[in-house]
Amino acid sequence: MQQKTPLVAPSILAADFGFLNQSVQMLNDSEADWLHLDIMDGSFVPNFSFGFPVIEAIRKSSTKPLDVHLMINEPDRYLQRFAQAGAHLISVHYEACTHLHRSIAAIKSLGCKAGVVLNPHTSVNLLDDILTEVDLVLIMSVNPGFGGQRFIENTYRKVRVLKEKLIARNASALIEIDGGVDLQNAAALVQAGADVLVAGSSVFSAKEPAKAISALKHCNTSSTIV
Ligand code: DX5
Ligand code: ZN
Numbered sequence: 001m002q003q004k005t006p007l008v009a010p011s012i013l014a015a016d017f018g019f020l021n022q023s024v025q026m027l028n029d030s031e032a033d034w035l036h037l038d039i040m041d042g043s044f045v046p047n048f049s050f051g052f053p054v055i056e057a058i059r060k061s062s063t064k065p066l067d068v069h070l071m072i073n074e075p076d077r078y079l080q081r082f083a084q085a086g087a088h089l090i091s092v093h094y095e096a097c098t099h100l101h102r103s104i105a106a107i108k109s110l111g112c113k114a115g116v117v118l119n120p121h122t123s124v125n126l127l128d129d130i131l132t133e134v135d136l137v138l139i140m141s142v143n144p145g146f147g148g149q150r151f152i153e154n155t156y157r158k159v160r161v162l163k164e165k166l167i168a169r170n171a172s173a174l175i176e177i178d179g180g181v182d183l184q185n186a187a188a189l190v191q192a193g194a195d196v197l198v199a200g201s202s203v204f205s206a207k208e209p210a211k212a213i214s215a216l217k218h219c220n221t222s223s224t225i226v
Pocket of ligand 2: 011036037038069178198
């Protein structure tokens with residue numbers, strides 16, 4: 001059986017912001033596929049993170065695509081700014097978009113890939129009428145707002161159901177998982193259908209973050225294969 005290799009998107013939120021440039025260089029030299037940027041507005045989620053100047057600074061030194069996760073209310077107001085700041089992929093929360101179809105179209109019209117994010121309590125069934133429009137579905141495996149939280153086990157079931165729906169519709173959206181992802185759950189997530197793994201704490205709290213990224217990248221590779 002073919003071993004699927006996931007994309008790995010380290011979350012910069014867990015990096016030491018006093019040494020941001022060094023972290024970006026480390027990620028440039030690592031097997032990371034994307035950089036995951038968590039944007040929090042203190043309203044949609046009970047926390048603030050960072051905004052445009054930080055994204056622009058990262059854009060200047062990063063060689064990898066920027067995967068921007070908007071945990072903000074009324075994201076439509078700022079999509080253009082995020083695209084200008086250097087986002088390659090912009091994901092908006094289902095729970096924050098009254099007119100999700102319009103938001104997805106707006107992201108695409110800016111030349112970015114468009115993703116939709118589901119909170120842990122939000123059913124994948126609610127995406128039935130938009131699945132063929134999105135480039136990515138991000139399933140939150142913690143409640144958004146903070147790094148370092150515990151992985152919610154129901155995520156596996158959501159990934160399996162979503163994967164079946166995508167196959168049934170011949171839709172090409174990637175499935176991304178965010179929150180509490182580490183080597184304990186990574187392989188099972190990939191086997192359930194995940195394509196992209198976001199990892200904050202498990203990467204940046206590791207002694208050697210580049211090795212932690214590599215381990216996630218190859219988490220689904222059978223040890224019997226050399
Ligand atoms: C949570 C963020 C996540 C978070 C992941 O609100 O969306 O991207 O930074 O961090 P860990 O891997 O530590 O759960
Ligand atoms: Zn995130």
